[in-house]
Amino acid sequence: MARASGPIRPESSDDVAAERIRARRNELGLSQQALARATDVSRQTIISMEQGNYAPSVYLALRVAAALDATVEDLWS
Template structure:
């Protein structure tokens, strides 16, 4: 099982849209708690959810979930 990403930009992209976590959760079809977990980095979303988040926030999956290549 893959670990949750250590860093993502979901909150950073959500805030300027003025979407609440609840509104974003409704837009992508998950619970508000799922959005909280993704934003905290506690939960790695499925590819489908990552695509839905990127679409809802008008960006790309790669932008929301950058690879931490070190």
């Protein structure tokens, strides 16, 4: 069977990263809308990220990490 096409995704649903993002956002008292604006993406994108089973580009991941005052490894490791 051929390898799947499309972006490299987590082995299983990445609920861990999803929860870390949500938790950190709440710690900072940010709404999804606020985080969306801070990272310059749509609110839908933030919602998807907090649902897991979603593989953002490394550049979006860097923006989110910066907005949440964390590293990419902190959130997605």
